[in-house]
Amino acid sequence: MKKNIAININGVEHRAQVEPRLLLVHFLREVAGFTGTHIGCETSLCGACTVLLDGRAVKSCTVLAVQADGRSVTTIEGLAQGNRLHAIQEGFWEEHGLQCGYCTPGMIMCAHDLLERSATPTEQEIRQALDGNLCRCTGYQHIVNSVQAAARKLGKRKATRAVAAD
Amino acid sequence: MPRNGKANGKTNGKGSGHWIGQRFKRKEDPRLIQGISHYADDLRLPGMLHCAFVRSPHAHAVIRSLDTASARSVPGVVAVILAQDLEGVGNVPCAGVLPDLKTPAHPPLARERVRYVGEPVAAVVAEDMYAARDAAELVQVEYDPLPAVVDMEKALAKDADLVHQEFKTNVAYVHPLKNGDIKGAFKRANRIVKERLVNQRLAPVSMEPRGVVAQYLPGERTLTVWSSTQIPHLLKTQISLMLGLPETSVRVVTPEVGGGFGSKLNVYGEEAVVPWLASKLGRPVKWIETRRENMQATIHGRDQIAYLELALKRDGTILGLRARIHADLGAYYQLLTPVIPTLTALLITGCYKIPAVDIEITGVLTNKMATDAYRGAGRPEATYVIERMVDLAARELKMDPVEIRRKNFPKPTEFPYNTSTGVIYDSANYQMSLKRALDLAGYTKLRARQKAGWKQGKYYGIGLSTYVEICGMGPSSAMPAGGWESATVRVEPTGKVTVLTGASPHGQGQETTFAQLVADRFGLRPEDVAVIHGDTAAVPYGIGTFGSRATAVGGTAVYYATEKIKSKMSAIAAHLMGIKPDGLVFGNGKIATKDKKKSVGFGEVVSAAYMARTLPPGMEPGLEATHFFEPSNFTYPFGAHVCSVEVDPETGETKIEKYVAVDDCGNVINPLLVDGQIHGGIVQGLAQALYEEVIYNEDGQLVTGSLMDYALPKAVHQPQFVLDRTVTPSPVNPMGVKGVGEAGTIGSCPAVVNAVCDALSPLGIKHIDMPLKPEKVWRAIQKAQTPPAAGKRSRAQSRARRTA
Numbered sequence: 001m002k003k004n005i006a007i008n009i010n011g012v013e014h015r016a017q018v019e020p021r022l023l024l025v026h027f028l029r030e031v032a033g034f035t036g037t038h039i040g041c042e043t044s045l046c047g048a049c050t051v052l053l054d055g056r057a058v059k060s061c062t063v064l065a066v067q068a069d070g071r072s073v074t075t076i077e078g079l080a081q082g083n084r085l086h087a088i089q090e091g092f093w094e095e096h097g098l099q100c101g102y103c104t105p106g107m108i109m110c111a112h113d114l115l116e117r118s119a120t121p122t123e124q125e126i127r128q129a130l131d132g133n134l135c136r137c138t139g140y141q142h143i144v145n146s147v148q149a150a151a152r153k154l155g156k157r158k159a160t161r162a163v164a165a166d
Numbered sequence: 167m168p169r170n171g172k173a174n175g176k177t178n179g180k181g182s183g184h185w186i187g188q189r190f191k192r193k194e195d196p197r198l199i200q201g202i203s204h205y206a207d208d209l210r211l212p213g214m215l216h217c218a219f220v221r222s223p224h225a226h227a228v229i230r231s232l233d234t235a236s237a238r239s240v241p242g243v244v245a246v247i248l249a250q251d252l253e254g255v256g257n258v259p260c261a262g263v264l265p266d267l268k269t270p271a272h273p274p275l276a277r278e279r280v281r282y283v284g285e286p287v288a289a290v291v292a293e294d295m296y297a298a299r300d301a302a303e304l305v306q307v308e309y310d311p312l313p314a315v316v317d318m319e320k321a322l323a324k325d326a327d328l329v330h331q332e333f334k335t336n337v338a339y340v341h342p343l344k345n346g347d348i349k350g351a352f353k354r355a356n357r358i359v360k361e362r363l364v365n366q367r368l369a370p371v372s373m374e375p376r377g378v379v380a381q382y383l384p385g386e387r388t389l390t391v392w393s394s395t396q397i398p399h400l401l402k403t404q405i406s407l408m409l410g411l412p413e414t415s416v417r418v419v420t421p422e423v424g425g426g427f428g429s430k431l432n433v434y435g436e437e438a439v440v441p442w443l444a445s446k447l448g449r450p451v452k453w454i455e456t457r458r459e460n461m462q463a464t465i466h467g468r469d470q471i472a473y474l475e476l477a478l479k480r481d482g483t484i485l486g487l488r489a490r491i492h493a494d495l496g497a498y499y500q501l502l503t504p505v506i507p508t509l510t511a512l513l514i515t516g517c518y519k520i521p522a523v524d525i526e527i528t529g530v531l532t533n534k535m536a537t538d539a540y541r542g543a544g545r546p547e548a549t550y551v552i553e554r555m556v557d558l559a560a561r562e563l564k565m566d567p568v569e570i571r572r573k574n575f576p577k578p579t580e581f582p583y584n585t586s587t588g589v590i591y592d593s594a595n596y597q598m599s600l601k602r603a604l605d606l607a608g609y610t611k612l613r614a615r616q617k618a619g620w621k622q623g624k625y626y627g628i629g630l631s632t633y634v635e636i637c638g639m640g641p642s643s644a645m646p647a648g649g650w651e652s653a654t655v656r657v658e659p660t661g662k663v664t665v666l667t668g669a670s671p672h673g674q675g676q677e678t679t680f681a682q683l684v685a686d687r688f689g690l691r692p693e694d695v696a697v698i699h700g701d702t703a704a705v706p707y708g709i710g711t712f713g714s715r716a717t718a719v720g721g722t723a724v725y726y727a728t729e730k731i732k733s734k735m736s737a738i739a740a741h742l743m744g745i746k747p748d749g750l751v752f753g754n755g756k757i758a759t760k761d762k763k764k765s766v767g768f769g770e771v772v773s774a775a776y777m778a779r780t781l782p783p784g785m786e787p788g789l790e791a792t793h794f795f796e797p798s799n800f801t802y803p804f805g806a807h808v809c810s811v812e813v814d815p816e817t818g819e820t821k822i823e824k825y826v827a828v829d830d831c832g833n834v835i836n837p838l839l840v841d842g843q844i845h846g847g848i849v850q851g852l853a854q855a856l857y858e859e860v861i862y863n864e865d866g867q868l869v870t871g872s873l874m875d876y877a878l879p880k881a882v883h884q885p886q887f888v889l890d891r892t893v894t895p896s897p898v899n900p901m902g903v904k905g906v907g908e909a910g911t912i913g914s915c916p917a918v919v920n921a922v923c924d925a926l927s928p929l930g931i932k933h934i935d936m937p938l939k940p941e942k943v944w945r946a947i948q949k950a951q952t953p954p955a956a957g958k959r960s961r962a963q964s965r966a967r968r969t970a
Contacts, residue, residue: 026295029208030294030295034201035205035207036201037201038205038373038424040375041872042456042457043873045874046373046873076199076200077200077201077202085199092195092199096192096838096839098198098199099842099843099846100373100424100425100672100673101422102425104198108199123886126881127881127882127884130880130881131880131881134373135373135881136373137842137846138842139846139910140845140884141884141887
C-alpha cells in the first residue's frame with residue numbers, strides 16, 4: 001500500500017514511504033518536521049496550511065503527499081535567507097500584520113503568490129487574493145498594509161538589483 | 167487627524183528613555199513570521215501517543231451500549247477508554263456561584279446519557295494520529311435518542327422536555343437586579359418603547375483550535391501539561407484537583423497560543439483526560455482538536471433573548487429600563503457559564519443616566535454546547551440592547567440618534583459615576599469621543615446624502631454606537647476566582663531584565679508592551695527586557711489573560727514590581743554616591759541626581775546588588791521583586807463608532823461604506839498594538855451583526871459544524887477603518903490604562919445594525935434580528951410596505967427585474 005515519494009522542501013529532498021492518503025501538510029509537519037505550516041480547519045477553508053507547490057500557493061491540507069512526489073515545496077521556513085527576512089516577513093513585522101501568528105505563515109505564502117503575479121496590487125486585489133485565508137485577530141487592515149509594504153520593498157529591491165546589473 | 171497604521175521604525179533599536187506611547191514593533195514577531203515558534207501541535211516528545219475522542223452525534227440520548235473491540239483491533243491502537251475507566255477523575259469545574267444555581271454534574275466523558283452533539287463518550291490512544299482517528303470511528307455506540315431541548319424559550323414551558331431530569335426544570339437560575347423607582351418611571355413616561363432583541367449564538371473560532379500535550383515522569387512524580395489556554399495557573403490547580411495529584415506535582419505550560427477570545431479561558435474535560443492517559447500509559451499523549459470538534463465542543467458565546475421596555479420623557483430623557491433576558495447556557499457549565507449573562511445586567515444602562523432599572527436574567531439549560539466567555543462576555547449583549555433601544559426611542563420620538571444620546575450622557579464632571587446597576591464608571595467624556603467620531607465621519611454630510619439617496623431609491627444608513635465597557639477584570643470581590651495579577655521583575659547580574667507575568671498573552675503582544683513599560687521606568691531599551699509568561703514552574707501564581715485585563719491589572723503589577731526594584735537601586739546608588747536616595751532619576755543607563763551633577767551607572771548598581779560587598783548595611787542582596795496587584799475597581803473604556811452603509815434592496819446585501827471608531831482606553835503604551843486590537847475587535851462585532859450564527863436545528867443537530875457553514879469574516883468583506891482616540895486616564899491604576907481587547911467588538915456590533923435599520927427606515931422597518939444576512943434583509947424589505955420614496959418601482963416590478 002505504501003508508496004515511496006521524494007519531495008523537495010525548501011531546497012532539500014525528503015524521501016519517505018507514505019500511505020497514499022497522507023496529506024501534504026502532515027508530510028511537511030510530521031515526516032519532514034516543518035511545523036511552521038499550520039492546520040486550522042482540514043477542509044481547505046482557512047488557508048493556515050498554505051505553502052508554495054512549484055511556486056504557486058496551495059492549501060496543503062487538500063493536497064496528498066503523493067501528489068507532491070517529485071515536486072518542490074516552499075514553506076514559511078524556507079523564505080528567510082539566513083538572518084535576512086523576506087520582504088513579506090518584514091512587511092508583516094513592520095505593519096503589525098499579525099497578532100496570535102497562527103494564520104500568518106499561510107497569509108505570507110499566499111501574499112508571496114500574489115506578489116509573484118502582480119508587483120503592485122491594489123488594496124482590492126490584495127483583499128481578493130487573501131480571500132481563502134482567514135484571520136480572526138487583525139481585522140485584515142494591518143495585513144493589507146503589510147502586503148502593500150512588502151510590494152514596495154520588493155519593488156525597491158528589484159530596482160536596486162537592476163541598477164547593480166547595469 | 168486620524169492616525170495611519172505605520173510602525174515607527176526609528177523607535178526600534180536606538181536611544182533610551184520614553185518607550186511608553188511608542189509604535190514599537192513586536193518582540194514576538196520574528197519567531198512567528200518565520201514559522202519557528204511552537205504551538206501545541208508543534209510539540210514532539212519521545213514516545214508520544216496521539217489521542218482522538220469519540221463524540222455524540224445526538225443532542226440528547228441514552229447510551230445503551232459501547233463496544234470498543236473493533237477499535238482496539240486497529241494496528242497501533244494502545245488504549246480505548248470510557249467514562250467508567252476514569253474512576254477517581256473529578257468533574258469539569260465551574261467557578262460560577264449564584265444563589266439557587268442548579269449545577270449539573272459534568273463528567274469529562276459522558277456516563278449514561280449524552281446531552282449535546284459533540285459530547286465526548288470515549289477516548290482512543292494510538293501510535294499515530296491517523297490510527298487514533300480510524301479507531302475512534304470504529305467505537306460502536308448504541309444510542310436511544312431522546313427529545314432534544316433546543317429552543318430556550320420553549321424550554322421554559324411547564325411541560326417541556328428536560329435536559330437534566332433531577333432538576334425538574336430547565337431553569338438554572340433567575341438573577342434579578344432592581345434599583346430606583348421603576349414603577350414611577352413608567353408611570354411618568356410620555357413614551358414607552360418596547361422590543362424583543364436577539365443576541366444570536368456565536369462560535370469564537372480561534373484560528374488555532376485547542377490542544378493538549380501531557381507527559382508524566384514517574385521518577386520525579388511530575389505531570390507536565392502543555393495546553394493552549396489563557397489561564398495556565400488556574401488550569402494547573404484544576405488539573406491537580408480533577409486528577410487528585412498534589413498541586414506541586416503539576417506544571418502547566420502554554421506553548422504559543424493561536425488566539426482564544428475567551429474560549430480558552432476555561433478548563434475542559436480533555437484537559438483532564440489527556441493528562442490522565444499520559445500518567446496511566448506512562449507515555450506522552452497529544453490531542454489536537456479538529457475544527458469540527460472546535461465547532462461542536464469548544465464553548466460558544468452570546469445566545470440571549472431580551473425583552474426590553476424603555477420609559478422616556480417626550481424630550482428623550484430616559485427614565486427607566488425593564489429587561490427580561492433569557493440566556494441559553496447549554497447542557498453543562500464550563501468555567502464561567504452561568505455568570506456571563508449576569509455581566510449583561512451590570513452594563514445594561516450603557517453610557518446613559520438611567521435612574522431606575524428592573525432586570526431579570528433567566529439562565530436556561532438546553533441540549534447544546536455550553537456558552538461562556540467570548541470576546542466581551544456578557545457586555546456586547548448589554549451594549550447591543552441598550553444601543554438598539556436608544557435608536558428605536560430616537561425614531562419613536564423623531565429625534566436624531568445623536569441628540570438622544572447627548573441628552574442622556576453623564577457630564578464629564580459627574581465621574582466617578584454610580585450607575586443604577588451598581589457599578590462605578592471610573593472616568594469618561596462621552597461627549598468628546600462622540601463629537602470626534604461625528605466630525606471624522608462627516609455626519610452632517612452623511613445625513614444630507616442619505617436624504618437625497620432615499621429620493622433616488624438608494625438606501626443609505628448611518629449607525630451610531632456610543633459604548634462603555636467593563637474591563638481590567640477586576641476587583642477580586644467581583645470575580646469568581648480572584649481578580650488580581652502577579653509580576654516578578656528581576657534585574658539579572660548583566661543588567662538585563664527578566665519580567666515574569668501571571669498574565670498569559672496569546673496574541674495581544676505583552677512581551678512587547680511590558681518590555682516597553684519596564685524599559686521606560688528603568689531608562690533601558692525594550693531589547694534589554696525579556697517577558698516570560700505561561701509556565702507555572704517559572705512564573706509566580708497568576709490569573710491569566712481575559713476581560714481586557716492583561717495591561718490594566720498585569721501591567722500594573724509589573725509597574726509596581728519595577729518600582730520596588732527602583733527604590734532598592736536608588737538606595738544602593740545613593741549609598742555608592744554618599745548622598746540621600748531621594749529623587750534620583752533613571753535614564754540613559756544611569757541613576758543620577760535630578761541636577762545630573764552626580765550619577766552612577768545602572769550596571770554598577772546591579773553589580774553592587776549581586777556582589778553584595780558595598781551594599782548599605784542590612785540590605786538584602788539581589789534585585790528581584792514580586793508584586794500582586796489587586797485593583798480597586800474595574801476600568802471603563804468607552805468610545806463612539808459611526809458606521810455608514812448602503813443596503814441593496816434588490817439583494818438585501820449590506821455594504822459598509824465608511825467606518826469610524828473613536829475609542830478611549832485611557833493611556834496607551836503601544837498605539838500600533840491598540841489599533842490592531844480595535845481593528846480585530848470591530849470585525850468580530852461587525853461579523854456578529856452581519857454574518858455569524860451558530861445554528862442548531864430542531865433536533866439539536868449542529869448545522870454550522872464547519873467553516874463551510876459558519877460564516878467567518880474575510881478580507882474582502884471589510885472596509886478600511888478610520889480610527890482615532892481620546893485619552894481619559896483611569897484613576898484605578900498608576901499608569902492610567904484601561905484595556906482594549908474587547909472594545910472594538912462591543913462598539914461595532916450595534917453601530918452596524920443601527921446603520922442597516924436606519925437605511926431601511928423609509929420602508930417602515932424598525933428592527934431586524936442579527937445576523938443581517940442578505941436573505942433576511944431582503945425578506946424584511948419584501949414584507950415591508952412599498953417604499954414611499956422609491957415608489958416608482960413596485961415590489962412586483964422589483965421581482966420582475968430580479969427574474970429577468
